[in-house]
Amino acid sequence: xxxxxxxxxxxxxxxxxxxxxxxxxxxxxxxxxxxxxxxxxxxxxxxxxxxxxxxxxxxxxxxxxxxxxxxxxxxxxxxxxxxxxxxxxxxxxxxxxxxxxxxxxxxxxx
Amino acid sequence: xxxxxxxxxxxxxxxxxxxxxxxxxxxxxxxxxxxxxxxxxxxxxxxxxxxxxxxxxxxxxxxxxxxxxxxxxxxxxxxxxxxxxxxxxxxxxxxxxxxxxxxxxxxxxxxxxxxx
Numbered sequence: 704x705x706x707x708x709x710x711x712x713x714x715x716x717x718x719x720x721x722x723x724x725x726x727x728x729x730x731x732x733x734x735x736x737x738x739x740x741x742x743x744x745x746x747x748x749x750x751x752x753x754x755x756x757x758x759x760x761x762x763x764x765x766x767x768x769x770x771x772x773x774x775x776x777x778x779x780x781x782x783x784x785x786x787x788x789x790x791x792x793x794x795x796x797x798x799x800x801x802x803x804x805x806x807x808x809x810x811x812x813x
Numbered sequence: 814x815x816x817x818x819x820x821x822x823x824x825x826x827x828x829x830x831x832x833x834x835x836x837x838x839x840x841x842x843x844x845x846x847x848x849x850x851x852x853x854x855x856x857x858x859x860x861x862x863x864x865x866x867x868x869x870x871x872x873x874x875x876x877x878x879x880x881x882x883x884x885x886x887x888x889x890x891x892x893x894x895x896x897x898x899x900x901x902x903x904x905x906x907x908x909x910x911x912x913x914x915x916x917x918x919x920x921x922x923x924x925x926x927x928x929x
Binding site for chain 1: 918
């Protein structure tokens with residue numbers, strides 16, 4: 704039930720954009736996005752509920768395609784502070800559990 | 814608020830010993846989650862509580878693991894007996910709202926457990 708994230712790793716120069724994808728084989732109720740810096744705890748970014756919503760704050764946004772059971776995280780005009788590992792967590796319809804993907808390691812260089 | 818508090822931050826123990834990890838959630842949060850993170854398996858939800866009652870423990874790996882929440886401000890995760898494969902970082906998180914309610918989870922700093 705673990706969602707699949709892609710890519711596994713990406714390196715960007717400051718100011719470049721990136722897209723991280725998360726897909727599941729199960730019908731989804733919600734998708735959670737977290738960022739974790741090395742040696743630290745995960746930090747919440749956003750949650751999207753079924754219904755195909757989009758969310759965003761600052762230059763980080765996400766979409767949720769319920770029919771395709773996919774979510775994408777968009778990072779625009781990347782900053783050095785965006786570096787870290789991004790995890791998506793998926794909650795299936797009718798389930799009481801949250802499964803995280805293996806993460807996407809994002810490195811932003813000057 | 815001090816955030817989610819976990820103790821100890823680091824624990825090194827020998828195989829076969831009992832290990833107890835502790836967590837104090839953010840005051841007012843009704844949900845508490847225990848996670849395990851390893852390089853091989855990533856971030857795994859072990860168990861979570863709502864108002865001190867366990868809601869789902871399907872992620873608990875085996876009977877050697879047990880979790881309790883005797884009151885709203887304290888939870889423990891116990892491993893007895895511990896094995897080297899239990900070595901991981903264990904996170905506790907809390908939230909106002911549960912999974913189905915789009916609740917933002919606040920993670921503690923984690924406990925790095927090493928079983929030799």
